[in-house]
Amino acid sequence: MKFFKSILAFSMLIVLTNACLNKDHFKLDNINDASWNPNLAIPLLKANVGVYNLFGATDSNAVSIDGKNVSLIYQGKTVRLKMGEVLVFDDVTIPSSPIVYTTTSVAAPPIQLDSTFNKIDEVELSAGQMTIATSGQSSSDEITFTFLDILDAQSRPLVLNVIAGNTATKGLANHKITPDNGTIRFTVSATGNGNCNAAFYLTGLDFISATGDFNTGTLRLPRDSFELYVFKNIAAKGSITVSNPILSIKAKNSIGFDLKPLFDKVESTNPASGDINKLVVDPRKFGTIKSGTSAGGVVESEIRLDRDNSNIRDFIGITPKYLSHEIGLIGGSTPPNTIFKNSSCELEMNIELPLEGRVSAFEVLDTIDMQITNDLTLIKEFFIKTYTNNGFPLDTKITILLMDENRQLMRKADGTTMTLLNEVFTAAANVDGNSIVTESMIVSSEHKLLDVEVLASLPLAKYGQMRASMNTTNFGNDVVKIQSDYNLEVRVGVKITGNVNLTKKK
Missing domain, CATH: 2.60.120 (Jelly Rolls)
Structure with missing residues (x-):
């Protein structure tokens, strides 16, 4: 056995x-x-x-567990609006034209300050220069150009002296411009009477801070997109409905005024069918991104879109979809406001899917x-x-x-x-x-x-x-x-x- x-x-x-x-x-x-x-x-x-x-095995960046509650988190790339890139001062050239000068100071036609915002009250400069080139002179007098709206650290007007027929340049670092209705006023006087041709070049302007009304248009954050593919390890059939998906927009704002987000260019695309869904019906009805501090400090805030105030549930499904966004920002504070060159508004867009729903x-x-x-x-x-x-x-x-x-x-x-x-x-x-x-x-x-x-x-x-x-x-x-x-x-x-x-x- x-x-x-x-x-x-x-x-x-x-x-x-x-x-x-x-x-x-x-x-x-x-x-x-x-x-x-x-x-x-x-x-x-x-x-x-x-x-x-x-x-x-999904493409979510994280499976978030809070106690026993489970959520999928989809993180988009952080997008940032930098005021140093938004507020730009273009070089200004006033072509050579005749001027008449005397020993008495006379107001000349003002120079238009060319920037992306037209309602600027004051700009503190970190760089730039003013150049005056004269030619065709009738004498060799010294001509004095006094720029009333360009002030030095002691609030004195910028003065350039140039011998007729010559060129003079002066740096504008540590100066500020206080435009008069968007223009820079100046006067002309000389040691004698005469005339010449003069050309003006305002170049290389860069700023430390600026004060004014910045509620004059819509600022656009860089366009971004990411794929929503809820279950990569699920066969391409069936359906899923998440009861209350949440689109969270976390903002870090050091810009010196409130911003209202505009969601008119946020949508999802189904590459298989070509269907496009808009995120919201009324893109202007949402909250406010809080202003940074007056000294340029960062203030954090959050805007949340869910089933009650958006079409976010239509974005979620078993088939992959692409979420693209180019969020607009509209100034929402009472002017004047101050911004700094290093001021920015940083937005991080996350989609949170609490695992509650139907499959x-x-x-x-x-x-x-x-x-x-x-x-x-x-x-x-x-x-x-x-x-x-x-x-x-x-x-x-x-x-x-x-x-x-x-x-x-x-x-x-x-x-x-x-x-x-x-x-x-x-x-x-x-x-x-x-x-x-x-x-x-x-x-x-x-x-x-x-x-x-x-x-x-x-x-x-x-x-x-x-x-x-x-x-x-x-x-x-x-x-x-x-x-x-x-x-x-x-x-x-x-x-x-x-x-x-x-x-x-x-």
Whole structure:
């Protein structure tokens, strides 16, 4: 009798050596000495699908867990509006033209200060220069040009003296310009009477700070876009509805006035259909980005768009979509306001998807290692034994397809996939009135493998592709919450009835 057990033990060792999972579950003492057709239970594969399996393979930047509540966070690139790039002073050239000068100071036609904002009261300069080139003079008098609206650190007007027929230049660092209705006034006088031609060049202006009315137009942040692909590891079918997705715009503003965001150029595009959805119906009705401090310090604020004030729910789906935005900013404070060159408004756009909603007919895919004995000649019957412990509030159907060493689906002679297990149903876990799971659903079952072609190909199968087709209850209509400790456990084994011819040793 000991010889029988030795033979069976050796057979089990061969089988278990070729299996990929834990062999400690099986005890040889359980084999009946008189068993001529032993039933061998062999583990084939085991999978645990948790929150990170479902959502960690998305393109979201983070799976955020707050207690047990789970959210997906999609982070766009930070975009920044820099006032040093917005407020620009173009070089000004006044072509050479005749002037008449006398010993008495006479007002000349003013110079237009050319900037992106026309209502500037004062500009403190860090760089720039004024150049005057004279020619065609009738005498060699010294001409004095006094610029009434360009002042030095002691608030004295800028004065340039030039000998008729020559050129003079003066730097404007540590000066300020106080435009008079957008112009720079100046006067002309000389040591004698005469005339000449004069050209003016106001160049290289750069600023430290500027004061004025900046509510004169819409500023545009740089255009940006990113892809929303909620489930990269889900087959391209089914649907998902997130109850309350949130678009969070976090602002860091050091610009010296409030800004009102304009969402007229925020939209999602479905590349498959070409459909475009606008984020909001009224792009001007949203909150305010708070002003930076008067000294240019940063003040943080946040604007949130959700299902109540936007079309953000239309942006979310299983198929990939691209969210593009070119947010406008409109000045919202009472002028005058002061800005600094290093002032900026930085916006970080995040989409937050709390995992609460409905799902219908989508498949979660997972690839699992598997192996089985290479010698199937003694097998008479082959049963698939399954154990599922469903901790998700989702009705689930489990299908397992065979894959080769290259992780390619194996196919039968007629081209269909080789299916080891086909749509084994596990009901959703029980939930309470708040859609929170109270008890997982456990199902054990046994399925006879009748497909001879699949059975014969098992030794070639190195992996199994598990497809978990999921729905919220009530045909995908019930709203449920996904929490961090939910888990779907699937165990698959084979029960083999062998046809072993044993001879008792005498």
